[in-house]
Amino acid sequence: MSLPASSPLALTVGATFNAGYAGYGFFAEQPRFGNSTEHYGHLAQLSSRGPGVMGSPKPDILSIGAYGFAPAWVTRDVDDDSYEAFRVFGGTSMSAPLVAGGAAVVMGQLEEAETPYTPFTIKNILMSTAADTGNDPMAQGAGRLDAGAAVAYVRGDGPFAVTNDASYGNVREALSGALDSLNRTELGLGTVYVPDRPYPSTEWFAGHLEPGSRSSTTFTIQNPNPHPITVRVQPETAQELESHESRHTTEPRQRDPILNETGTYAPNYIRLSDAREYHSLSDLFTVHDIPESDLLVINLNFEFDDFMNSTTQLYADDFTIASLYMYDWFDSNADHTVDYGELALVNRAGSWGTGQELRVSYPHMAFAGVPVVGVYPVPVQASYWTGITDRNSTAINYTMTVSYYGYEPWEGAWTDSSVIVVPPGSSHMVEAAVSVPPGAAAGVHQGFVRFESDDHTVSVPVSYAVAPRLDGEAVLADGGGDSLLPSGLVQGSFDMSGRYPAGEWRQHHVYVPEGVESAVVEVSWLSNRTHVGVFVVDPAGKIIQTNTEPGVFGDLANWPSSDWLGGSAFSEGGGFYPVRNWNDTATIIQVQTTEPGVYTILSHVSLHGGEGLYEPIRVSVRPS
Structure with a gap:
């Protein structure tokens, strides 16, 4: 998940499939596209997956992106009947504008009702009324855009909304180092203000947690309907x-x-x-x-x-x-x-x-x-x-x-109520918490808190990052992990025709206490055909070390890393070359850790050997 989509407070959009283009133009002449436009709504492979760098749940919502019809130029300077007023279009460059349109419709309804709103209000309404797709939070967020349900919520005609009071504060805390060190003048920015006050959010980022700790929040169920609703609450994970x-x-x-x-x-x-x-x-x-x-x-x-x-x-x-x-x-x-x-x-x-x-x-x-x-x-x-x-x-x-x-009950999460009756035009609060056992595996953990009535379901995406303290060697990944997001298993997903961020990314976090001046990061894998780029991010959000230093390519051509092949006639920049560090299947880098706080190790699988579906990786950090 790359910028700007990884911004934890923005509304980030992923893409779903739509067969509406089958039988049109080029696609009508290819057997592999079939002979029906019926199916839609399943996750598109091109859709970026979360989490963000800090481990927050991303994307937030899905919409059509592979593919659909969009307006084209309606004027032309030649007499050519082959031009049409529409064309097949796709990518998240399509799904994001569709969600923006949904947001505009909701804003119009709120203004018509003379209801004050903020950007968080719009985001929360769209997420609370999204249709669940059965995917994990890092693939779907809250689900697929349902603009009709969003409008119905504003009108008090069926759906309800859910927000929590902790996610914004946890995001702000994780961003505090980056905000303090931000050079606004260099970036040409004015005041960047992230106020220290609560903002309700549907998604719940429970923060960076050490083994043996817990994080809690209060959810608010908002019922705009003229009748009471009975809501069942259940934390679930895949x-x-x-x-x-x-x-x-x-x-x-x-x-x-x-x-x-x-x-x-x-x-x-x-x-x-x-x-x-x-x-x-x-x-x-x-x-x-x-x-x-x-x-x-x-x-x-x-x-x-x-x-x-x-x-x-x-x-x-x-x-x-x-x-x-x-x-x-x-x-x-x-x-x-x-x-x-x-x-x-x-x-x-x-x-x-x-x-x-x-x-x-x-x-x-x-x-x-x-x-x-x-x-x-x-x-x-x-x-x-x-x-x-x-x-x-x-x-x-x-x-x-x-x-x-x-999806089954999530043993690491609980709520203080499982069935709630929310009065008409009112709200009800539910306490929730996630706990991290003392021996919990490091990495990003994900799940949902489901709020379900007879007519509507809100799937609240939840994530937290287990960041062990660096007292001795900290093993951040060792060949396993959660279902659908295993921190120690990768399956590649690289794309030679794609862009630089293509390929699977893993986020590993470690808390470095005061007094640890430097550390050694070691990442290893199995196949000598696999290549893993490693980037270390300090508490201020800066990349301070990597095994793929761009060297002269960075100085002369502004290349991001030495393993990159650049763009070409075939590719937007998704090509990579295996750059070796320690040996063919391992990399070791030294990192200065004078600033205490949470450090992030990003592993970018830019080439994958393909001998099996998953390849185990091991990530460890030790003081030096």
Whole structure:
């Protein structure tokens, strides 16, 4: 999550999928996009994931970003009927304006009702009325924008809102060092004022916590309706219900029975129920239904040597991928053969790296037909320097992992009430706390506090960062962690066609007490094809050390780090080269820690070996 989206007080927007573009223009001629515009609302792979640097929950809300229609130029200086007044558009550059529009509608309703408001008011209303998507807080925030529900709340017609009184103060405390050291003149800023007073927030950042400590807040449920509402309160966190692996080999340049023009190819299709290893004869005859679950996550990974040809003279001059699609299949002619006309695209994922991730919300309710996975071997290879080539791709081996998640009671969080009746036009307070056991693992922990009535649910995103005290060696990650956000496991997610922030990031925190003048940070991993950039951030918010110093590239070309390949004809700047420090699978850096406080170690997985879905990393800090 990069700037400005990582700003803890701003309203940050992620992106969801929308199949509305299927059948339009270029997409109508490609079998992999199917023949239906029905599905929408699932998390888009391009959507950035949280947390922010300090560990606060991000994004805050989701909206359509992959893809939809937006207005185009309506005037032109040539007589060309190919111009249209709309075009397909996407990215969070689309989803953020849509949320801004929702905010404007809410502001108009509040002004019409002569109700005073602040930016926090708008943010809290939009988050409190968002539709939950079954994803974790660092992927969805409070859920998907529902502007109609937001307006209904202002009118007192159904929904309720939830805020807490501690998040703003915890954010302000975490930012105190940065605010004190901010050089406003250098940045051309006037007064930067973050007042020391409470501001209600829907999301709850519980702060930087040492093992054995706790953090509390007071939630306020606001009922604008002319009738009482009964609200059930439950802290929840995601748990893996089941997971299956299967191994396959791509078959490039397969033809669709209908769309079979030269140069047009279809994915390799696998029924979701067959995406597993069979260990006995009885497994072959067992019906594998989708379990009742909140989230389906499909991962596809292949090894780095299958992704990139390492024998070329020029690094990153020859690589290929297979992208990932999810369909609802209706075998209308009963021939047991998939063709594009029988497919409804549910979601898709495609990044130029060694892994793809596709998510489907509430999968047991998402399909009316047969769930089918499409693995699309991109038919030609690409070069980072010159773009798409005319060289044919070859078959690659890959592993598919299918995982189902559900939400269960969060043992580390509690509320003083589980069922509340809120009177009409009134509010009710609920005390809540999170506790960190003495032996708790370091890293960012996440969950929700759900507030649910018969007609409405508010999913409050919650996070806190466990920051152990640096008395001896502090192990901040050691190959494990929370479900969906494991601090000691990474799966890469790098994208050679993306931007610099592409790739998986992990945030690790440690409290350095007074008297510790310097420390040694060590980060290690398994694969010699993986590369991890490490950045150490001091309590003032400044990067004070890294294993990828830009050197002369920084002085002459303003490059951020020495492992970066820069932009190219193919990429916006998502290309990286493995820069070694200690050895092929470890980096060690010395850090000056004269200022006491919370230090952050950022691990940026800019290349991933792909030998498995996850790769363990170990992060440790010791005084020196």
